[in-house]
Amino acid sequence: MPKVTVRYWAAAKAAAGVAEEPYEADTLAGALAAVRERHPGELTRVLQRCSFLVDGDPVGTRAHETVRLAEGGTVEVLPPFAGG
Numbered sequence: 094m095p096k097v098t099v100r101y102w103a104a105a106k107a108a109a110g111v112a113e114e115p116y117e118a119d120t121l122a123g124a125l126a127a128v129r130e131r132h133p134g135e136l137t138r139v140l141q142r143c144s145f146l147v148d149g150d151p152v153g154t155r156a157h158e159t160v161r162l163a164e165g166g167t168v169e170v171l172p173p174f175a176g177g
Contacts, residue, residue, distance in 0.1 A: 094117040094118065094119055095117065095118065095119055095162045095163055095164040095165075095166065096115060096116070096117050096164060096165065097115070097116055097117075097118060097124060097162050097163075097164075097165070097166045097167065097168055098113050098114070098115055098116075098166075098167050098168070099113060099114055099115075099116055099124060099128060099167075099168045099170060100112065100113040100167060100168070100169050100170065101113065101170045102169065102170060102171050102172065103171075103172045103174060104139050104172040105136065105139050105140070105143060105170040105171075105172050108132065108134075108135040108136035108138075108139045109128075109132055109136050110132075114131075116128070118162055119161065119162055120157065120158055120159070120160055120161060120162060121145060121147060121152060121157040121158075121160035121162065121168065122156075122157035122158040122160075123162075124162060124168055125140060125157060128140065128170075139172055140170070142172055142173055143170050143171055143172050143173075144171045144173075145157075145160075145168060145169065145170060145171065146167075146168070146169040146171065147160055147162065147166065147167070147168055147169075148163065148166050148167055149167075149169075
């Protein structure tokens with residue numbers, strides 16, 4: 094199973110209490126399930142409003158189960174930002 098880094102920004106970072114952390118997952122859905130398990134509560138609510146980048150590429154509307162993760166990859170968790 095690939096080891097990836099999940100990086101949190103803004104409200105996601107505040108809810109997680111860390112800027113980034115490692116996970117093992119083969120899809121974005123798997124990584125997010127592990128995040129929810131580790132951080133139940135506020136971060137789970139924040140994730141519902143977030144967009145995601147995987148290795149710099151926007152996930153957009155793709156099903157999270159179809160977004161494959163690579164060894165050493167990065168998942169960026171981006172809550173909505175105000176003010177541009």
